[in-house]
């Protein structure tokens with residue numbers, strides 16, 4: 001379809017003189033653009049279809065970037081990007097293309113790049129206070145937060161502070177579509193539903209809108225009714241949780257009505273203190289297949305390429321999903337916890353089979369972990385299934401609530417290692433580092449489906465310590481059977497007959513194929529390599545230290561940040577045992593990676609067979625590093 005209005009949008013100022021009909025037409029054009037573009041590249045189609053009118057109203061009521069617009073989680077900022085001069089979505093989430101989240105290097109209109117949910121209100125609190133202290137009282141801060149993100153604890157820590165700062169010019173837009181992926185759970189969600197679905201209040205507003213809107217005097221009366229004092233709302237809707245906190249509340253507003261949204265936002269802006277604008281939207285709005293998609297309203301879709309080959313095999317997640325269901329039949333003490341991601345982490349089958357043994361705590365990873373400690377203290381064995389990067393925010397809970405009490409909690413960390421397209425805050429590259437310091441906690445890193453099934457069961461058998469099983473995103477690696485086992489470790493390859501064992505290549509988890517290919521390259525140079533997979537990487541297996549003593553060089557390869565990871569722990573154990581074999585540690589560079597494919601992120605850190613073989617050969621022969629290959633000392 002032609003998109004004449006969208007084509008003329010070069011920045012927020014372009015939409016400020018459009019009339020209602022033009023805005024409605026522009027919304028149609030934006031939706032059409034999003035469906036076409038995001039279907040081609042993959043991305044967060046549903047959330048962005050739900051915020052078209054909301055974003056138009058925001059950029060009309062406020063003056064970005066002077067006014068700061070913050071997007072919680074940031075996956076719903078595509079329309080914001082379109083309205084701030086970024087229309088080339090052809091390489092969305094691919095290296096060199098637009099990020100799938102706000103990006104400060106892309107635009108001065110973008111402020112938060114972290115894709116971890118429930119943070120926007122805290123940023124807003126800080127920025128608004130900074131404006132006040134710097135005398136910038138004419139600048140507004142607006143935070144858009146979803147009903148899902150509002151179930152995160154940080155959001156309530158922020159609200160507690162914001163509510164106390166009566167003169168803080170801060171507008172909080174609650175984008176309430178009733179869903180994270182699935183319908184949002186919990187008492188807060190129920191309260192929002194009450195506000196949203198109180199028929200009397202909605203019907204009353206609709207009556208006002210229909211009858212008053214087009215009359216000359218109707219507008220102001222409608223405005224007065226819509227911006228009703230508390231009395232009206234109490235009369236037709238229950239006392240608001242937010243008002244109990246001392247926050248002004250405007251809404252619920254139809255988030256798909258640009259005019260109503262703009263009116264509400266301007267009213268909120270005029271208050272001069274913290275205000276909640278509760279807007280009601282529909283995820284996937286305006287695109288029938290998304291609206292009909294019961295699972296998650298096209299929350300995050302893959303690229304729909306005509307004729308694209310089907311995935312090469314099952315995903316890591318699906319292997320876990322199947323195994324945990326069979327474990328559930330054998331172990332009535334096993335229960336599971338998700339942080340609003342039941343299906344993405346593979347617990348949907350378990351939930352279908354054992355509905356009473358799955359708990360969706362909302363986007364509340366800290367609560368998930370300590371609640372798991374409670375479940376364990378109650379005699380159960382909880383499985384906490386989260387994306388690896390999201391466990392970061394529950395580190396203290398793992399350390400002091402689970403490990404200190406030696407609770408038998410099993411953490412299943414999906415999307416561990418380089419994920420790539422979701423940008424720097426989604427790479428699960430931290431867990432093998434920060435979990436190293438947790439006393440008693442044990443970590444399994446399966447290399448394939450067979451090991452995932454086995455190690456999950458091994459983890460669930462541990463009754464006096466927390467355990468971790470972590471695996472990457474995507475298609476599960478092919479099964480690699482060991483040629484031998486040594487004290488629970490799998491030997492994947494030995495030096496060719498007649499070749500002395502020079503290099504001990506320690507392959508961690510899904511890096512097995514890269515490690516084996518590296519060993520082949522080294523063998524071609526006559527370098528004898530033993531490839532070993534420890535399977536359980538924490539604590540370091542003493543047999544690995546003994547193997548190190550039998551080789552001239554130890555090389556470790558892991559899909560985690562280099563600093564403080566498994567390789568570092570092995571180097572420390574080798575040193576502590578008085579073994580002088582040098583250890584060469586390979587992992588992801590300790591940096592924030594630009595979005596790109598998993599392969600691009602791994603290659604950027606030299607985690608390819610070619611780069612590893614070269615680095616090992618150089619180390620082995622002591623020759624100076626050729627240009628281009630990151631010397632280990634050069635890669636932080």
Ligand SMILES: Cc1ncc(C[n+]2csc(CCOP(=O)(O)OP(=O)(O)O)c2C)c(N)n1
Nearest residue numbers: 047115116117146147148149179180340390
């Ligand atoms: C700490 C954290 N946990 C989980 C996620 C994964 N996640 C991304 S979007 C999303 C749902 C967000 O729901 P909501 O805030 O209501 O926004 P909507 O998609 O409905 O617009 C979740 C759980 C995340 N980004 N951050």
Ligand SMILES: CC(=O)[C@@H](O)[C@H](O)COP(=O)(O)O
Nearest residue numbers: 073075115300344415422473
């Ligand atoms: C925004 C967010 O955190 C999730 O939607 C994430 O983007 C999903 O990642 P996967 O596509 O790997 O499930």
Ligand SMILES: [Mg+2]
Nearest residue numbers: 146147148179
């Ligand atoms: Mg939502």
